[in-house]
Amino acid sequence: MLTKKLLIAMMLVLLLAAGGVQAGGDAARGAELASDCAACHGDDGKGDQDMPALAGMDAAVHAKKLADYKSGxxxxxxxxxVGDxxxxxxxxxxxxxxTLPGN
Ligand code: HEC
Incomplete structure (x- = not known):
């Protein structure tokens, strides 16, 4: 009986975790938008000596940086x-x- 309750609790935690990831952002849609960024930051997002790398950046950190550029x-x-x-x-x-491998 206890085991069953534990299993149900674990499933709930997993479901919540999966939902949380989805609420963050849609990587497939992001990949399409990223064609506008590749000219500067590179197709692989690794940048170069003048361009910061974006690949492998924590999503929350990255979203905050973009929001900061937009807000000024x-x-x-x-x-x-970032205006659009x-x-x-x-x-x-x-x-x-x-999702991209970093340097
Ligand atoms: C015309 C070139 C250009 C384009 C296009 C461009 N960027 Fe940038 N980006 C830069 C430069 C240069 C910097 C360095 C900071 C600065 O000078 O503003 C930068 C910085 C950043 C940073 C901060 C990096 C850090 O480590 O602090 C992020 C995040 C970023 N860009 C994301 C993007 C995304 C996402 C796109 C596509 C929507 C994009 N950039 C399009 C040139 C560009």
């Missing part, structure tokens, strides 16, 4: 490229780059 809290050339991005776009982009 962060400044730089990047600020010109919705919050969902930023989360999707961040989810996609988090």
């Amino acid at each position: 809290a962060a400044e730089g050339e990047m600020a010109d490229y 991005l919705s919050e969902q776009d930023m989360n999707d982009l961040a989810a996609y780059y988090a």
